[in-house]
Amino acid sequence: MVSMKDLAAACNVSIATVSKALNDQHDVSAKTKEMVRKKAKELGYFPNSAAKALKTNRSHNIGVLFVDEAQSGLTHDFFANVLDSFKRTIELRDYDLTLVNCSKTHSGSMTYLERARYRGLDGVAIACIDFKDPEVIELVDSSIPVVTIDYIFNNRIAVISDNVKGMRDLVTYVYEMGHRKIAYIHGNDTSVTQARISSFYTTCTQLGIEVPEDYIKRADYRDTEGTYHRTMELLDLSDPPTCILYPDDFAGFGGINAIRERGLRVPEDISVAGYDGIRIGRHIEPKLTTIRQDTESIGRQAAENLIRLIEHPRSTIIRPIVVEGELYKGSTVKDINRIAE
Amino acid sequence: MVSMKDLAAACNVSIATVSKALNDQHDVSAKTKEMVRKKAKELGYFPNSAAKALKTNRSHNIGVLFVDEAQSGLTHDFFANVLDSFKRTIELRDYDLTLVNCSKTHSGSMTYLERARYRGLDGVAIACIDFKDPEVIELVDSSIPVVTIDYIFNNRIAVISDNVKGMRDLVTYVYEMGHRKIAYIHGNDTSVTQARISSFYTTCTQLGIEVPEDYIKRADYRDTEGTYHRTMELLDLSDPPTCILYPDDFAGFGGINAIRERGLRVPEDISVAGYDGIRIGRHIEPKLTTIRQDTESIGRQAAENLIRLIEHPRSTIIRPIVVEGELYKGSTVKDINRIAE
DNA sequence: CTAAAAAACGAAAACGTTTTAGAATAAATT
DNA sequence: AATTTATTCTAAAACGTTTTCGTTTTTTAG
Numbered sequence: 001m002v003s004m005k006d007l008a009a010a011c012n013v014s015i016a017t018v019s020k021a022l023n024d025q026h027d028v029s030a031k032t033k034e035m036v037r038k039k040a041k042e043l044g045y046f047p048n049s050a051a052k053a054l055k056t057n058r059s060h061n062i063g064v065l066f067v068d069e070a071q072s073g074l075t076h077d078f079f080a081n082v083l084d085s086f087k088r089t090i091e092l093r094d095y096d097l098t099l100v101n102c103s104k105t106h107s108g109s110m111t112y113l114e115r116a117r118y119r120g121l122d123g124v125a126i127a128c129i130d131f132k133d134p135e136v137i138e139l140v141d142s143s144i145p146v147v148t149i150d151y152i153f154n155n156r157i158a159v160i161s162d163n164v165k166g167m168r169d170l171v172t173y174v175y176e177m178g179h180r181k182i183a184y185i186h187g188n189d190t191s192v193t194q195a196r197i198s199s200f201y202t203t204c205t206q207l208g209i210e211v212p213e214d215y216i217k218r219a220d221y222r223d224t225e226g227t228y229h230r231t232m233e234l235l236d237l238s239d240p241p242t243c244i245l246y247p248d249d250f251a252g253f254g255g256i257n258a259i260r261e262r263g264l265r266v267p268e269d270i271s272v273a274g275y276d277g278i279r280i281g282r283h284i285e286p287k288l289t290t291i292r293q294d295t296e297s298i299g300r301q302a303a304e305n306l307i308r309l310i311e312h313p314r315s316t317i318i319r320p321i322v323v324e325g326e327l328y329k330g331s332t333v334k335d336i337n338r339i340a341e
Numbered sequence: 342m343v344s345m346k347d348l349a350a351a352c353n354v355s356i357a358t359v360s361k362a363l364n365d366q367h368d369v370s371a372k373t374k375e376m377v378r379k380k381a382k383e384l385g386y387f388p389n390s391a392a393k394a395l396k397t398n399r400s401h402n403i404g405v406l407f408v409d410e411a412q413s414g415l416t417h418d419f420f421a422n423v424l425d426s427f428k429r430t431i432e433l434r435d436y437d438l439t440l441v442n443c444s445k446t447h448s449g450s451m452t453y454l455e456r457a458r459y460r461g462l463d464g465v466a467i468a469c470i471d472f473k474d475p476e477v478i479e480l481v482d483s484s485i486p487v488v489t490i491d492y493i494f495n496n497r498i499a500v501i502s503d504n505v506k507g508m509r510d511l512v513t514y515v516y517e518m519g520h521r522k523i524a525y526i527h528g529n530d531t532s533v534t535q536a537r538i539s540s541f542y543t544t545c546t547q548l549g550i551e552v553p554e555d556y557i558k559r560a561d562y563r564d565t566e567g568t569y570h571r572t573m574e575l576l577d578l579s580d581p582p583t584c585i586l587y588p589d590d591f592a593g594f595g596g597i598n599a600i601r602e603r604g605l606r607v608p609e610d611i612s613v614a615g616y617d618g619i620r621i622g623r624h625i626e627p628k629l630t631t632i633r634q635d636t637e638s639i640g641r642q643a644a645e646n647l648i649r650l651i652e653h654p655r656s657t658i659i660r661p662i663v664v665e666g667e668l669y670k671g672s673t674v675k676d677i678n679r680i681a682e
Numbered sequence: 683c684t685a686a687a688a689a690a691c692g693a694a695a696a697c698g699t700t701t702t703a704g705a706a707t708a709a710a711t712t
Numbered sequence: 713a714a715t716t717t718a719t720t721c722t723a724a725a726a727c728g729t730t731t732t733c734g735t736t737t738t739t740t741a742g
């Protein structure tokens with residue numbers, strides 16, 4: 001590997017001059033800059049990020065923290081898309097992305113914060129994780145720039161999907177299609193779930209819909225088994241719903257299976273809707289009605305704001321950034337107006 | 342940040358002794374080791390990876406190279422699962438994972454190799470990319486330890502899914518279910534596709550099945566539009582197939598849509614099978630018949646072998662590692678034996 | 683008790699950068 | 713021509729480690 005020392009020798013200038021030339025500092029003449037750069041290319045010089053990081057305390061490296069337990073890591077459609085967009089964005093700004101080691105089984109394991117410091121990460125994005133975990137809190141409370149996705153901490157940048165509006169739009173659409181008996185199988189307890197549930201109730205109230213207690217069920221996200229059984233329970237009710245909302249698209253398919261197993265058709269006999277807008281939902285007939293979360297924007301904004309915080313700590317305003325989703329009508333919610341009214 | 346210097350001062354020993362104590366070298370007494378470690382914990386000391394990397398030329402950091410153009414990056418189900426498994430494995434060995442910046446739009450952009458050197462990556466895994474790309478070849482030909490996934494270079498470690506056996510198993514199964522008129526819509530030209538096509542023909546020949554030329558079509562991977570149209574063409578044939586194989590599961594759904602649009606049922610009227618074994622396929626009725634690729638094993642073996650190559654360059658045998666997939670019968674291939682024979 | 687061998691420790695150089703403070707040179711002002 | 717000012721350059725320290733080699737201390741052997 002050719003270093004600055006070699007380059008300096010080849011150019012007959014000092015190491016300092018080489019460094020400044022390459023970093024486009026003002027106190028080196030245009031002529032020498034030109035010469036150094038040419039020579040650098042010639043010799044195939046490339047900087048050493050470790051040395052640079054050691055000196056500057058900046059690694060140009062951004063971490064992403066998430067747990068990848070069963071179904072909630074890279075293989076999670078929502079997160080994978082957010083991450084993809086996040087990566088794209090930081091790459092344009094010449095940052096690299098490292099997935100921070102979250103293996104807790106390892107012997108000499110460090111906390112998330114220790115790991116981030118150890119690697120000299122300039123910042124870290126946190127997603128898909130238990131935000132009550134003391135280690136997560138330790139990291140968030142540290143001096144390392146941080147952005148959280150779909151969760152809000154005080155005084156930290158957060159990018160969240162607008163679940164309140166999303167659920168409102170969804171319920172309103174279902175309502176407009178004539179449905180008044182709307183069941184909701186919600187996910188496990190997270191701030192996202194809470195936002196959706198509360199928005200569900202609020203919207204129903206505003207629309208004058210009464211929601212019987214047994215229309216509200218719970219199943220884990222992406223748990224088709226769970227939604228299958230809850231759906232069966234809903235269908236067994238003496239007064240079953242005409243439309244069922246699911247925790248997410250994936251889980252929705254479990255519900256559809258249950259419905260079909262009962263010899264009912266979607267959407268002719270019963271309507272359903274998911275949440276997320278996963279790709280496959282638009283490629284299977286009938287196309288699943290859902291709220292398409294704007295993962296591209298979520299990832300991009302998380303990246304942009306994190307970088308801004310890294311590069312301009314003082315001038316960055318800290319506030320949650322809310323990204324709206326979009327109703328995807330699909331064809332699993334039937335218009336029952338002519339029948340109902 | 343507390344450094345070794347601080348730690349040395351607190352322990353009343355030299356910096357060298359601290360370093361050796363923490364690295365468990367032999368020439369420091371058990372007593373001092375104990376003492377240094379205790380003090381380290383007390384002061385919250387943590388090493389600095391940049392400094393360590395600078396000295397040792399080892400970063401304990403492994404790169405993953407893939408392009409994330411439309412549908413082929415993190416959001417690609419197969420790759421996401423492989424990556425997930427890969428990450429898990431290297432984390433157990435205390436490596437971190439960085440996704441190497443593959444943005445070519447950036448101004449002062451480096452080649453993949455330059456980037457890998459710049460970051461001091463100990464090794465890199467390559468997947469989901471154009472393996473003919475000169476930059477990829479440059480990287481593979483370099484001295485950096487490398488493992489390729491689903492592609493074989495000479496003298497490099499490769500982990501590949503057994504597409505020959507997979508396709509053979511699939512065709513054989515379909516054959517056993519009584520099908521003799523089997524169409525195959527294959528993916529775009531890659532070594533994976535070639536393996537599958539050739540295995541398809543070989544198996545058919547061995548089974549004594551004749552494959553009319555117009556039973557073979559082409560559509561991009563994951564392209565439901567493409568498979569939709571090719572399927573329509575197949576259905577329009579004077580002597581249409583009884584079973585259609587698709588490039589992958591996702592694309593298969595496009596085919597199913599076409600079939601249903603024609604008023605035909607899967608699998609009663611026509612059978613279909615995919616390839617990959619994506620999760621959703623097992624959660625939608627009818628469950629898609631497919632070859633489930635062992636992404637867990639592929640990722641793990643890629644990681645293990647790459648690490649072995651990094652840590653024991655001499656003793657590592659270089660050869661392709663072939664990972665078998667598994668037939669997932671599902672329910673989209675109908676047993677037509679009683680009818681046919 | 684002494685000499686030799688073994689064990690434990692430390693000084694200092696090195697890894698490849700950035701940066702500060704000052705030196706040399708050139709240009710501008712009296 | 714002498715002085716100031718601006719420009720361009722360099723020497724050297726520093727970042728936090730690892731490692732070599734030499735020095736000191738302890739142990740063992742005679």
